[in-house]
Amino acid sequence: MKKLFAAASVLALGATGAIAQELNIYNWGNYTNPKLIEKFEAETGIDVTITDYDSNDTALAKVKAGGHGFDIVVPSATYVPIWVSEGLLEETRPDQMENFSNMDPVWIDVPWDEGRHYTVPWQWGTTGIAVNTKYYDGDIDTSAIFMDPPEELKGKINVVPEMGDVMGLAIMYYGGEPCTNDKEILKQVRDGLVEAKKSWLGMDYGNIEKFAKEDVWAGVNWNGSTFRMRLANENIAYGYPKEGYVVWMDSVAVLKDAQNMEEAKTFQNFIMKPENAALISEFARYANGIKGSEEFMPEDMKTAREINIPEELKDKGTFLPTCDPDTQALYTRIWTDLQK
Amino acid sequence: MSDMALNTPPEPGALELEEARQDNRSRWLLALPALLIIGCFATLPLLVMLVYAFLTPGDYGNVVWKFSTDGWVAVLLQRDIFDDTLMWADAHLSIFWRSLRLSLITTVLTLVFGVPTAWFIATRPREKRQFWLFLVTVPFWTNLLVRTIAIQELIRSEGVINLILLKIGIIDEPIQMMFTDFAIGFGMTYVYLPLMVLPVYAAVDKLDFRLVEAAHDLYAGRWTAFRRVILPLIKPGIIAGSILVFIPCLGAYVTPRVLGGGKNLMFGNLIELQFGAGRNWPLGAALSLTLMAIVMVALIYYVRVTSREREDV
Incomplete structure (x- = not known):
């Protein structure tokens, strides 16, 4: 099977006449398992280069500016429709690829890529609350941890500066729907965030070691990242806000102006294999969308609260829709006000 | 050129003029690499920024080629998000x-x-x-x-x-x-x-x-x-x-x-x-140019003041 796969890709490449086989992946920082890349390189002979970004907007801005040299990008669900409508993605038809049968049916007819004509799941997760329980032992399943922080945590809170996620959490905290343009709710959101910020320490990415070394005690964070924090510091726990939390999925897409189109498609097919998808999860500690990958995953992932949403909180999660440009402009203004 | 110079003895002063011209030419040639670099990597990008600052932001980044001064206005003024009154940004x-x-x-x-x-x-x-x-x-x-x-x-x-x-x-x-x-x-x-x-x-x-x-x-x-x-x-x-x-x-x-x-x-x-x-690229470009203008004004002020001091001495 493996041989056949390698042979097929060699044939495909031979046909395009490429000699040096390369693949340039543009992905979130600290998100790609080196072992996955080693395995891909060993099986296909393609040389992979990874470049990091820290937000969807950075990635979109850079690729739109052109001259980037990337083949693959991994945008979040909310952003996929923008990438498609801006004509940046190649319709690679993953649904016709060999390993597509492994895809969990739940993730096939998704609103951002109906029938999976462009993208393959990378990982999915939630945006919720991380707390160091050594310093606070109250209820952590609430956005109040960062919107109305308990006395013990004041001055030690970090909020990831991902505008969509934070706005989504804050809007749901005040009972609104994500992407709302209801001014009443947005005024509450703005005033609430500005007031809450006085109790925050930072708005920064790359928090795993800052939580582990207890520079930061609580904050808005992603589930897999919190899982990795807990592995480094056992006091850290993950909470699912009952007012509503954000569910997201990042998907692998191929850029229209990719220099290495065939290699990029090979990669999309490669990661739909259960044992390869499991490697993705093993590193970044998020779930993927591939059936049968569980059996290749580390034992501790099967019971972890960060991955397995408690039954009573399951229906509190929401996928963020793509907001229209006017609403987005409104949110940017609130965001600038927050950081002034 | 040199033949001519041999045949007809140069007028007094013509030789100096020719020398000065050559001197001038070589000075320009020597300065050319620096001028090229400044032109390509400083002046041109600045011009692009200047143009972009007067365009309309695209929905998802980049710009739409439609003239607008909104970017410049937004550097200093804004409409309130909630009651639409114009105020300082x-x-x-x-x-x-x-x-x-x-x-x-x-x-x-x-x-x-x-x-x-x-x-x-x-x-x-x-x-x-x-x-x-x-x-x-x-x-x-x-x-x-x-x-x-x-x-x-x-x-x-x-x-x-x-x-x-x-x-x-x-x-x-x-x-x-x-x-x-x-x-x-x-x-x-x-x-x-x-x-x-x-x-x-x-x-x-x-x-x-x-x-x-x-x-x-x-x-x-x-x-x-x-x-x-x-x-x-x-x-x-x-x-x-x-x-x-x-x-x-x-x-x-x-x-x-x-x-x-x-x-x-x-x-x-x-x-x-x-x-x-x-x-909002136009606003970004306008903000960058504003910062630059402020720095320039400060520098020009500094040069004026120090040269006046030198005259005083």
């Missing part, structure tokens, strides 16, 4: 004020640490000065980002400084230094210190110490000698150093982001926001 103003204040503080701090350092180096025996100067340049060997992240290791809760203070019993619990204004000031002072030390050193190096002796002979105390003799003589170095520190500080991006925790924007971060999540 106090977010932009307070962010600019923060950058300005921090740049001034950093300049003063680098002066406080830089001038004595430069003085120390310049008063060493000549053969030892090279060694000290060399030490000043050592930090440049490492990437700025790496150095900034290394500072985190010093100031974090379980960092070197807190551990030492806890050990010798000066404090009972760690001081919060990371993600504070102190951290930004500390980092910026460290990063920009060499830019102050080097020009001040050059000025002190040229200082004629016989003048200081003469001042003492004329009953000037140490303070008077410093204020009336040394300071005026090394002033050009101090001013050059201050400019070199102040201007990059205004647009500083990495240090405030890594050490300040990103909670409060600096002007550089505000510009970045417009090109990223804000998706």
